[in-house]
Amino acid sequence: MRVLTTAVAVCAAAALSGCASTAATTSKPAAGDSAKAKPLPKGLDSGRGEDAYASTYRPLPSRPTALVDATIFTGTGEKIERGVVLIRDGKIEAVGAQIVPPASYDMVDADGKYVTPGLIDAHSHLGVYPSPAVPAHSDGNELTDPNTAGVWAEHSVWPQDPGFNLARAGGVTTLLVLPGSGNLIGGRSVTLRNVPARTVQDMKFPGAPYGLKMACGENPKRVYGSRNRAPSTRMGNVAGYRTAWINAADYARKWDDYRAKADRGEKADPPKRDLQLETLAGVLSGEILVENHCYRADEMVQMIGIAHEFGYKITAFHHALEAYKIADILAKEDICVATWANWWGSKLEAWDAVEANAPMIHAAGGCAIIKSDDPDVIQRLNQEAAEALSAGRAAGYQITEGEAMKWITLNPAKAIGVDKQTGSLEPGKRADVVLWDKNPFSIYAKAERVYLDGAIAYDRHDRRYQPKSDFELGQGAGR
């Protein structure tokens, strides 16, 4: 034991000295900083933390591929009969009915089949609440303070969660993994490419913005009220958010002042870096998207008020079961609504659900999203969308299947800030593509093959492309 202790101490000392010398000799001022500004010690410069956890995602190997004679839902609202999708260098090369595929491409006969963009789940807890759902795996809710803006979901993600493989077999190629909703401010989300990987960094979507999980209503006030501390009411919730944003705005101002002084070569003492305030400041500067769990219509409007007070934008309301009551306001504010068709009644704030919530948002000109928040529903987002579509039609809305496909492709891509890269079958985008054996709005449809960046990531009929996580290996009787 003594030997081990000594060795650890030596390592730590070496690492420290290594740190110091690295900071002193090799750090360069980032673009925009004045050359005169002396670099801060490593780890103390606010907003520079992401690089250490950067994406190491590499696409799987792909070949030029042509999906031929398919019925195509493009994800932009259109439907193309007997169409062709060309994939090259991991990107969508062309989509249309009049395309002649080059003979050198791998030909996939999709006659009678359907092709869609890879599905995108804008609300998942895979990895942070993995299967098996044992207490040792409960890593999604840091319920130790109502504001834990400083935690990052990626630091909880277990890449071996078998749920990732099941979601991929359901056509999901990109997902937003969020912290839970027990806190007013739960922490940073992470956007993942749905590939089997050893590390979460290998899954991180390159260049995707971070999101901030916020939560309204019953959960935070229940969690903290039961501990006889704030918040215990909805007004306590709102005071909590506003206090957090005041602190964040003050923090951002201090860093701006410091940087301005440093740029002018004036002597300046940097504010102490604060993980919580750093994330909130990232929202105020527009770099981090706000993903706001909120059920009730009146509370969503309160949250819009807070966003206006502090000058940030809410990208999406999640769950949002009462969004249909304020569809006009949400459309005007350009806030997406990520919801379900069927989930309701778990608590009072989920009592006024309607199956047609998403179609009513859509009909009002808003951005409707069907998401899972669930390791089972994520496997069947297409079915949940079909259920919402059906409820919308029953309510009298004329909505095409092509439009409804946006609810699980382009709209969630927009809500998590990756719509320039994926979410629709448009030339230049990542070739995230699902080949379905039947119309994906049918209960009988199954994803036959799933491409990520043009590479086969899943094939229902070829065991070589049916990855299993370490946890599934040798357990479960080969399910």
Next chain:
Amino acid sequence: MRKLVVSLAALAAALAGPALAQSVVITNARVLTAGPAGEIAHGLVMIDKGKITAVLDQTTVRLAFAPGTQVIDAQGGVVTPGFIAPNALLGAVEVRSLGDDLVVNNPDIGAAFDVQYALNPASTLIPVARMAGITRAIVTPISAGGGGGGADFHADDGEELMTAGGGGGTKSAALFAGQAAVIHLGEATEILVKPKVGMVVPFGDGGANVAGGARGAEIVALQTAFRDVRDYMRNKVAYDRAGVRDLALSKADLEALIPVVEGRMPIIAVVHKASDIRAVLKFAREEKVKVILSGAEEGWMAAREIAAAGVPVIIDPLSDRPETFQTLGSSLENAGKLHAAGVTVVLQGSGGAHRIRELRYNAGNAVAYGMPYQAALAAMTINPAKVFGVDAQVGSLEPGKDADVVVWTADPFEPLSQPTAIFIRGQAQPLTSRQIELRDRYKDLSGPYPPAYSR
């Protein structure tokens, strides 16, 4: 053949005769009877005085209905029996977080707990379930821990999918969670159809929880309890004089278990893992009690043994994750494989309450993963009717049965299909719910008055 046609036409005319107010004929339908008649490609269904009076191939009948008969043209849609949802909480829960009437923590009332006294016909959930074609349900007590879900899973939102009989993670002191009842979902002041149709007993982790921490203790505790019941049955007079040894259970519980030890009331065994399923089968064989397996995610791994024992299973066909160490073998092919092995399968909805309406989609998924269509239909109609002893009244479209009949635009397993008419015990049900009223109130946000003024 001509003679048959004539006689059927005469029958039709006769049935459509005098008492016309309650007479309904549904025509131009693909009729899925779930009974011996199978599927009738172009059929009609007649309803009179609450009963199904005829199910006919329309191509062999001349239609001659008396004036006053309500004719519903299904326009090529599908007619099915009403669906029967097992493991339900309907009528015994409203808002989940506010509690339910299906969990008991009372040392004197475990087996004796009887859900029949808690049923609320005005529940908001009933019309929502009805709009999904569900016309009957088995309201089932919730057993102690260890349904599909660990308590932590939906910690995100404090939202746990609640399945009656499947266990909601609640710790109960009782080995026996209580007795289930069959209800109908029609508009009525009384929805109870048949009480005391099954006794919920948790096994596996849940059974271990109620028996002090280990599976082995639970089986011993159950054996002891059953021995006590048999002693009590033989010595009721002595028991009342306090002339018998101390028994583990209250008198109410002893009484409630008599039909179980006599093999008249089945145990609804909440069980997941293959080894626990085998332990339940062995226990039932040794104690000579009837058993229904509920959960049975790893049932496919013991399918031949389950079939050989003649034991039916209630399953959620969507269970496919290794959600706990009891369900490592969960598979979407469970329903199809159990059916193929000859097991009587009953399908359940997603949870037994708010999302029970997904039953029809769950059946579709079972079909997508290998269950024959007619088997999936049976698994939500005639099979649960037989398993819970109400097949003389419901479960198939056959003359003489209660008229639980649903007309669909198309295949009811498809989300894009919708019901166009719903009959329960022959009564037409309104095609609405509180959810639909809310929807319609907020469809137009431009009115001069707030939505509160709309009805």
